[in-house]
Amino acid sequence: MFSDNHRYIKIFLLILILVVLCLYSFREGKRIYIDLGICLANADRFDGREIVLEDYVYVSSVSKGRFAIEQEGSRIPVMGASDELAPGDEIALRAIFHREGYLTLQELHIKKLRTIKIIISLAAAVFVAVLFFKRYRFTLKDLQFVERF
Amino acid sequence: MPDLITHLSISYFLNKPLKIFRYSTLFYVGAVLPDIATRTVSIPYRPAEFAVYPLHTPLVIVLLCLLLSFFFAEAERKQVFVSLIAGSSLHLFLDLFQKHLQPGYTLLFPFSWRAFEFSLLWPETIVSMVPLWILIVGVMALLNRRRAAQAKGNRQ
Numbered sequence: 001m002f003s004d005n006h007r008y009i010k011i012f013l014l015i016l017i018l019v020v021l022c023l024y025s026f027r028e029g030k031r032i033y034i035d036l037g038i039c040l041a042n043a044d045r046f047d048g049r050e051i052v053l054e055d056y057v058y059v060s061s062v063s064k065g066r067f068a069i070e071q072e073g074s075r076i077p078v079m080g081a082s083d084e085l086a087p088g089d090e091i092a093l094r095a096i097f098h099r100e101g102y103l104t105l106q107e108l109h110i111k112k113l114r115t116i117k118i119i120i121s122l123a124a125a126v127f128v129a130v131l132f133f134k135r136y137r138f139t140l141k142d143l144q145f146v147e148r149f
Numbered sequence: 150m151p152d153l154i155t156h157l158s159i160s161y162f163l164n165k166p167l168k169i170f171r172y173s174t175l176f177y178v179g180a181v182l183p184d185i186a187t188r189t190v191s192i193p194y195r196p197a198e199f200a201v202y203p204l205h206t207p208l209v210i211v212l213l214c215l216l217l218s219f220f221f222a223e224a225e226r227k228q229v230f231v232s233l234i235a236g237s238s239l240h241l242f243l244d245l246f247q248k249h250l251q252p253g254y255t256l257l258f259p260f261s262w263r264a265f266e267f268s269l270l271w272p273e274t275i276v277s278m279v280p281l282w283i284l285i286v287g288v289m290a291l292l293n294r295r296r297a298a299q300a301k302g303n304r305q
Contacts, residue, residue, distance in 0.1 A: 001216065002212050002223065002226040002227045002230065003223060004223045006162070007160075007219060010219060011216065011219050014212055014215060014216040014219070015216065016211060018203075018204075018209065018212055018213065018216065021203045021209055021212075021235065021259055022200045022201065022202075022203055022204070023200070023219045024203075024259060025199050025200065025202045025258070025259070026197075026199045026200040026201045028199075028262070029198075029202055030199060032262055033199070045237030052250045052251045054249060054250055054251065055198075056195065061221060072195075092250045093248050093250070094251075107250060108269070109250060111272075111273065112273045113273040113276045116276060117272065117273070118192065119274070120152050120153070120154050120279060121152045121153035121154070121184065121188070123154070124152070124153035124154045124156070124157050125153055125181055125185055125189075126152075127157070127183075128157065128177055128178055128181050132174055132175075132178055135174050136174075138220075139197065139295045143220065144219075144220045144221055144222060145220055145221050146222060
């Protein structure tokens with residue numbers, strides 16, 4: 001399996017399988033994943049149903065006993081309070097959707113430190129890249145990485 | 150996902166004292182590979198999130214590591230694959246300890262979309278522990294260096 005026999009065919013087949021799996025995921029994921037835009041576009045279907053909004057949900061305004069959220073251009077008010085919320089916070093929430101165009105809050109989580117997480121992860125990725133390229137170099141002739149020493 | 154410093158630190162804790170993998174650089178590459186393969190695309194370009202999602206699932210990671218191993222010399226290919234897959238497996242295992250409002254990891258993709266996780270820690274709890282990881286890794290690296298210098302001195 002690891003030999004050089006038919007190496008380029010093996011590489012081609014593996015890339016093909018990966019592309020097919022990625023395309024399958026792209027198609028199915030869109031069908032399974034529920035976001036605020038889908039709920040608002042199909043309000044009758046989601047009426048009274050519990051939904052979870054986890055990604056790219058931002059608080060757009062906060063008032064007494066309610067707040068409004070925005071997810072990729074779709075906005076909706078949420079009934080339920082949290083003292084810790086402020087406009088601009090990224091959150092995840094579990095709520096009941098109502099076709100009248102509002103949510104009733106069930107569970108809320110404020111996502112903190114996301115930007116810090118991205119920055120430190122980027123630093124770690126650069127560190128690993130430096131570590132890797134200090135040890136290996138790429139040769140175009142054989143299309144493979146070889147050790148520098 | 151825990152941040153990549155946490156992933157790297159834990160793979161260092163495992164690899165350094167036990168010296169499990171000869172190709173430790175590739176073990177560390179494997180430890181960050183699932184996130185590099187997915188987040189570098191999905192964070193700047195969100196619509197592609199589901200297209201790259203499989204690259205963070207066990208079966209597809211095996212295929213990806215196999216593909217990457219073909220870009221190394223034949224003699225070391227098997228070891229490269231083992232090191233990459235070990236790092237990636239550790240990454241996927243650590244991710245399972247995170248908590249989300251709904252479980253996030255479909256371990257049986259493409260056969261099932263059922264998601265699973267142990268739901269123990271919120272991602273930001275893990276991020277707040279990063280200074281501790283850096284401190285421990287620093288102390289371990291210092292001790293290793295001192296031990297290596299001592300061993301060299303004894304030989305001379």
